[in-house]
Amino acid sequence: MLDPAGGPAHEPWHRWRDVPGPRGAVAAAVLAASPHNTQPWDFVVTDDGIDVYSDPARDTGSVDPFGRERDVGLGCALENLVIACGPRGLRPTLALLPDGGDGLRVAHVGLAPGVPGTDPLYDVIDRRHTNRGPYRPTPVPPAVLGALAGPDETAGSLHWIDEPGRRAALGQLLVDAAEALCADEQQSVDNFAWFRATNDDEQRHRDGLVLDGQGLSPLELGVAKLLPPSSRTEGDRFWIDRTRDVHTATAAAYGVITTADPEDRRAHLEAGRLLQRIHLRATAAGLALHHMNQITERIDREASTGAPATFAPRFAALLPTGARPLLTFRVGRPVRDGRPTPRRSVAMVSR
Ligand SMILES: Cc1cc2nc3c(=O)[nH]c(=O)nc-3n(C[C@H](O)[C@H](O)[C@H](O)COP(=O)(O)O)c2cc1C
Incomplete structure (x- = not known):
């Protein structure tokens, strides 16, 4: 275990x-x-x-x-x-x-x-691996960030936010979005459904979010594995606290992938290809990367329920005019490596 x-x-x-x-x-x-x-x-x-x-x-x-x-x-x-x-x-x-x-x-x-x-x-x-742990307080030079997109970046769809003022504003938006998501009972329930709290669950499902992926220190992780599984409310509190005290507090820079047309599936598939390449290049360069999509999850939730758009205008203010955010992540020099998470085998997912 x-x-x-x-x-x-x-x-x-x-x-x-x-x-x-x-x-x-x-x-x-x-x-x-x-x-x-x-x-x-x-x-x-x-x-x-x-x-x-x-x-x-x-x-x-x-x-x-x-x-x-x-x-x-x-x-x-x-x-x-x-x-x-x-x-x-x-x-x-x-x-x-x-x-x-x-x-x-x-x-x-x-x-x-x-x-x-x-x-x-x-x-x-x-x-x-997605690294949700603390990052070192070392800036990542713009040339290193620029090299992560490589030659494949299409139509200016990747934006870096590393200047302290805008970075702080995006950090606050991420904390606010995490709080709003947890306060929305349906989103909190749907989020929690993918948590695999015990090793038995992890081995049975071979998917979902697990303690090994939370970026804890070896001591914190060992203790967390011995404690009874967290309730949904405890898990939400843990995530909000980590977003404020670890994720946004230690991000060296944020990357945002935008799209001209948020309805275009082909653009989403291409954005995923770009995201994976960025993550692999970051790994090769010794940098950590952590996907953080709670703002766009709130934007889509507000749009799908007809609620007033509160997160879309705040995010738009940090991006070039007309760019629609699709994906957000932080990068930095890791304090510790990320860990592998469960996977279904080739035989389980192919014919
Ligand atoms: C489209 C997409 C959105 C994601 N959003 C988040 C997110 O908001 N927060 C987070 O901690 N991880 C997020 N992740 C990371 C996944 O949880 C992670 O890829 C998955 O648990 C497998 O772990 P691994 O990346 O370490 O292999 C996202 C990944 C993708 C591809």
Whole structure:
């Protein structure tokens, strides 16, 4: 129970490099980030291609009422999958939404034989973890931040917020959004549904949010694992406190990925691919990254319930005119490494 990387739920992290051919690319895909670790994917694998499907049952309800985060998570998996083809001697050709914008099939990846190559992002696929712990009070130079997007940033969709005044304003907005989300009973319940409080739950479900992923010190983690599981209210309080005292208090910079059209699924899939690449590059550069999407979750919740828009104008004031926020994350130099979280195996998610 105290082993951070034990049991079948963690085997996908140890086995993925040994899985040959197209299934090996799927083994890399399942290690990607996804909202609440829902792993909302299904794969159909043949010798000359992989179809990637969305699993709409694996959703977070009122936390993601328009399914934007789910599509971003599918984009993250797709990026790992494509990156993993080259080292396996496969040349991928990607077609997004081959059945149109409403289809469950989000991508077809055609596979042709290629010459096995190397890729520094492939090498860190199993070291990338969401790091919710404290970061060091060292600034990250703008040139280092700029290099995280790499050559692939499209149409100016990535914005860095590292100047102290704007960083503090975004930090306050993140705390306010966490409080508002917890005060909204439906969002709090839907959030809590993905918490796996015990090792038995974690091994049975092989998904969701776990204590190992909370960025605690070894001592705090050991104590937390011995205590009885937290109630929903206690979990909400813990998250708000950590958002104020650790997450926003130690963020060196925030990245925000924006979109011109928040209804465009293709843009969400591409944003997920970009997000995963940024996270892999950050990992390779020794930087930590923590996804923090409570503001856009509140924006979508207000829009879906017809409530007055309180978070959209506050976030817009921190962004270029007309840019619509889709994803937010913090980066910095970590005090401690992130830890692996559970995953379903290739056999469980593919046919
Ligand atoms: C679209 C998306 C939204 C996410 N939103 C949050 C968030 O608001 N807060 C958070 O702590 N983690 C967030 N995450 C991180 C996931 O919880 C994390 O990827 C998942 O638990 C698996 O853990 P790993 O990234 O360490 O492999 C998000 C991830 C994605 C892809």
